[in-house]
Amino acid sequence: MAKAKKLSEFRVERDEEKCIKCQVCVRMCANDVHTYDPETDTVRADSFKCVGCHFCEDLCPTAAITIEYNPTQTKENAHWKRESIYDIVKQARTGGILLTGMGNDQAYKNYFDHLVLNASQVTNPSIDPLREPMELRIHLGRKPDKIDCRLQMTEEGRKKYQIRTRIPPQLELEVPILFTAMSFGSISLNACKSLAKAACKFGTYWNTGEGGLHRDLYPYAHRAIVQVASGRFGVNEEYLERAAAIEIKIGQGAKPGIGGHLPGEKVSEEISHTRMIPIGTDALSPAPHHDIYSIEDLKQLIFALKEATRYTKPVGVKIAAVHNVAPIASGIVRAGADFVAIDGIRGGTGAAPTIIRNNVGIPIELAIAAVDQRLREEGIRNQVSLIAAGGFRSSADVTKGIALGADAVYIGTAALIALGCHVCQKCYTGKCNWGIATQDPYLTKRLNPEIGAEHAGNLLRAWSLEIKEMMGGMGINVIDSLRGNREQLRALGLNEVELRLLGLKHAGEAW
Amino acid sequence: MRYKDTEDLKIKSTKTAKIEAKDLSYKTLNEKIREALKNGCKKIVLDNVCGQRYIGDGLRGNDVQILIKGVPGNNLAAFMDGPKIIVQENAQDGIGNTMNAGEIVVHGHAGDIAGHSMRGGRIFIKGDVGYRAGIHMKAYKNLFPVIIAGGTCGDFLGEYMAGGLLVVLGITHNCTNPTSCSPEIVGDFVGTGMHGGMILIRGRLDTRKLGREVRIAPPSDEDISILTAHLKDFCKYFHLDRERILETSFIKLYPYTHRPYGKVYAY
Numbered sequence: 001m002a003k004a005k006k007l008s009e010f011r012v013e014r015d016e017e018k019c020i021k022c023q024v025c026v027r028m029c030a031n032d033v034h035t036y037d038p039e040t041d042t043v044r045a046d047s048f049k050c051v052g053c054h055f056c057e058d059l060c061p062t063a064a065i066t067i068e069y070n071p072t073q074t075k076e077n078a079h080w081k082r083e084s085i086y087d088i089v090k091q092a093r094t095g096g097i098l099l100t101g102m103g104n105d106q107a108y109k110n111y112f113d114h115l116v117l118n119a120s121q122v123t124n125p126s127i128d129p130l131r132e133p134m135e136l137r138i139h140l141g142r143k144p145d146k147i148d149c150r151l152q153m154t155e156e157g158r159k160k161y162q163i164r165t166r167i168p169p170q171l172e173l174e175v176p177i178l179f180t181a182m183s184f185g186s187i188s189l190n191a192c193k194s195l196a197k198a199a200c201k202f203g204t205y206w207n208t209g210e211g212g213l214h215r216d217l218y219p220y221a222h223r224a225i226v227q228v229a230s231g232r233f234g235v236n237e238e239y240l241e242r243a244a245a246i247e248i249k250i251g252q253g254a255k256p257g258i259g260g261h262l263p264g265e266k267v268s269e270e271i272s273h274t275r276m277i278p279i280g281t282d283a284l285s286p287a288p289h290h291d292i293y294s295i296e297d298l299k300q301l302i303f304a305l306k307e308a309t310r311y312t313k314p315v316g317v318k319i320a321a322v323h324n325v326a327p328i329a330s331g332i333v334r335a336g337a338d339f340v341a342i343d344g345i346r347g348g349t350g351a352a353p354t355i356i357r358n359n360v361g362i363p364i365e366l367a368i369a370a371v372d373q374r375l376r377e378e379g380i381r382n383q384v385s386l387i388a389a390g391g392f393r394s395s396a397d398v399t400k401g402i403a404l405g406a407d408a409v410y411i412g413t414a415a416l417i418a419l420g421c422h423v424c425q426k427c428y429t430g431k432c433n434w435g436i437a438t439q440d441p442y443l444t445k446r447l448n449p450e451i452g453a454e455h456a457g458n459l460l461r462a463w464s465l466e467i468k469e470m471m472g473g474m475g476i477n478v479i480d481s482l483r484g485n486r487e488q489l490r491a492l493g494l495n496e497v498e499l500r501l502l503g504l505k506h507a508g509e510a511w
Numbered sequence: 512m513r514y515k516d517t518e519d520l521k522i523k524s525t526k527t528a529k530i531e532a533k534d535l536s537y538k539t540l541n542e543k544i545r546e547a548l549k550n551g552c553k554k555i556v557l558d559n560v561c562g563q564r565y566i567g568d569g570l571r572g573n574d575v576q577i578l579i580k581g582v583p584g585n586n587l588a589a590f591m592d593g594p595k596i597i598v599q600e601n602a603q604d605g606i607g608n609t610m611n612a613g614e615i616v617v618h619g620h621a622g623d624i625a626g627h628s629m630r631g632g633r634i635f636i637k638g639d640v641g642y643r644a645g646i647h648m649k650a651y652k653n654l655f656p657v658i659i660a661g662g663t664c665g666d667f668l669g670e671y672m673a674g675g676l677l678v679v680l681g682i683t684h685n686c687t688n689p690t691s692c693s694p695e696i697v698g699d700f701v702g703t704g705m706h707g708g709m710i711l712i713r714g715r716l717d718t719r720k721l722g723r724e725v726r727i728a729p730p731s732d733e734d735i736s737i738l739t740a741h742l743k744d745f746c747k748y749f750h751l752d753r754e755r756i757l758e759t760s761f762i763k764l765y766p767y768t769h770r771p772y773g774k775v776y777a778y
Contacts, residue, residue: 090777091777093777094777094778095777096774096775096776096777096778097775097776097777098776098777099776099777099778228609230647231628231647232609232627232628232647235590235609235628236590236592236609236611236630237569237571237590237591237592237611238592240569240590261772263770263773264769264770264773272651276630276649276651276654277649277651277673277674278650278651278674278707280769281673281706281707281769282706282769282770282771282772282773284647284671284673284704284706284772286647286671286704290624290627290643290646290647290670291586291604291605291608291624291627300564300585300586300605301586303564303565304564304565304568304586304589304590304605304608305590307537307538307541307565307568307569307589308565308568308569308589308590309569310545310569353776428778429778
């Protein structure tokens with residue numbers, strides 16, 4: 001049998017006139033694309049190894065390198081796309097499940113791109129956020145059904161109102177955006193530090209993922225949401241105690257319904273320490289929590305955690321957006337969760353089977369609308385805060401998500417792009433040239449956590465300014481007034497089923 | 512099975528609290544326990560416990576002892592880190608869930624998922640234990656979790672087990688003739704997904720009950736010495752004859768690889 005042709009996705013072009021043979025690319029590429037031949041004094045590139053992360057391109061002092069898609073590898077047609085052909089070739093050789101990283105890259109309908117926001121004209125005034133007070137602060141947590149407020153007379157004879165209702169624990173955020181769960185293990189400690197620092201500085205929260213809390217991150221633990229996942233890695237009383245809130249991870253948008261495993265070779269000394277497992281052993285996260293087979297069981301874990309932390313911090317539940325998301329969310333609220341995080345089909349991952357990531361779950365836009373609507377109909381929307389996740393790319397996506405009914409938004413990929421990620425989707429290889437999705441000390445030192453925190457913080461600042469602009473235009477000065485305010489949205493080019501599910505009018509329809 | 516608590520807790524000069532649990536909600540009961548601990552009590556006796564969940568969840572302190580009279584509810588001692596809990600009767604599901612350190616001694620039977628993801632400490636159950644006992648148990652550094660069930664256990668014993676020691680004695684099952692213990696002392700799918708640690712089963716074992724990831728071997732001298740050390744305490748709690756238990760040989764189950772699913776993926 002003839003040897004199957006090697007397939008390369010990218011082409012590395014080197015302008016020989018510009019190349020000064022400094023070999024920065026040779027030293028820096030974790031995928032060993034570039035090699036130097038001293039005999040001929042030339043630098044060569046093996047395009048087959050290139051993942052398209054553009055690190056060499058950015059580093060090259062003379063801009064001699066260009067990375068581009070390889071256009072002429074395979075004949076494709078409308079049905080047999082290049083990816084399908086490449087995948088089959090790879091599987092025919094290995095017999096294994098294909099892995100991928102980051103969020104769904106398939107061309108599913110993106111509802112955010114079919115939604116437009118409202119603005120005030122004449123009949124109510126718009127607000128200038130630069131000169132007028134504008135509040136993005138939110139509180140995540142269970143809100144009481146009513147507030148018992150009593151009037152009392154002080155000794156000096158003055159009136160004083162006393163709130164008698166005990167308000168459940170809340171997380172206070174200065175901006176309705178949180179950094180989503182990314183474990184130390186899936187990303188480097190410097191990447192964790194960057195996000196943790198930015199979250200502390202900006203008054204929001206970061207999430208440990210299911211990998212435990214590294215001791216270097218203790219200074220930022222008061223702004224950490226810690227995860228309790230099916231593997232219970234790194235979960236002990238101290239971990240729960242240090243955290244601001246606890247999130248029970250049931251599912252993830254990139255891989256709903258399946259477990260995960262961090263392969264043994266990635267369990268280094270540091271990872272072993274935070275996950276509390278021996279060095280070199282597989283860290284298997286079972287698909288379900290084996291103490292949770294029902295909503296009643298979930299309630300038990302929620303209250304076991306609440307008892308263990310003496311009801312001092314919110315306990316939430318993260319699920320992937322699946323077909324039945326609204327009734328499931330309703331069950332979670334009734335089980336006592338203080339917040340529900342929902343991760344849509346475009347949610348990212350450090351590693352997931354491609355087939356799962358690309359085909360399982362529903363878009364977050366539809367999930368937000370369905371859950372918000374259901375909880376309102378059942379009269380329990382106030383009992384929970386809704387955090388939406390899964391592919392939020394801009395402040396407009398965040399604003400639309402909140403108008404659809406979310407309290408806040410988790411960002412993952414967007415935050416990593418702020419740290420330097422170029423979305424090459426090779427996180428699972430552990431060879432991230434940008435020092436993000438890797439544990440190789442040679443690579444991780446490329447990410448300076450001070451600069452990373454500054455960039456991630458800048459992103460939060462920029463988005464919050466933009467959200468204020470959009471809100472001001474709508475004549476809204478408190479983000480709470482935007483939540484679930486679907487009159488501020490209109491759909492463009494959606495059919496009647498979609499409009500009904502999203503609870504939206506089509507553009508052109510008045511109030 | 513019942514005996515005096517003075518004998519059990521060796522109550523001496525330490526401050527002891529007695530809490531009447533009858534008609535108390537789990538929340539109030541746990542508050543009272545925490546309050547007693549705050550007041551410097553190291554030994555707490557809970558009377559008339561009847562299904563209250565979450566007792567001892569997240570409690571810390573190696574010198575704390577709690578005696579439970581009655582049947583505690585699910586998730587007893589979840590996330591516990593140090594204390595010793597003695598249950599005079601049966602326990603329900605999820606005892607020692609994600610426990611880090613400490614000891615749970617159950618004088619009756621225990622329900623499902625005993626010691627789920629426990630990382631350290633010991634669980635001694637005199638009688639039988641339900642499904643998925645010791646699921647995803649893991650050891651780390653000086654933390655080494657141990658579960659000993661005196662009776663039988665349900666299906667999926669030691670599923671995903673990653674470390675520690677699981678022992679099934681099968682005494683109560685066939686105590687008239689311990690030399691010919693029935694192979695039915697364990698359920699099906701023993702050690703499915705196991706990738707660390709050790710399961711010791713006393714007597715014979717039907718190999719069709721084993722999960723794909725485990726192999727059988729006779730225990731080494733070192734394994735037996737580890738077992739003997741823990742059995743000593745087990746027998747002391749339940750007034751059993753260790754030598755008689757050890758007369759019957761044990762079967763050791765161990766994972767054949769630490770990477771059961773290493774070859775499933777294409778990179």
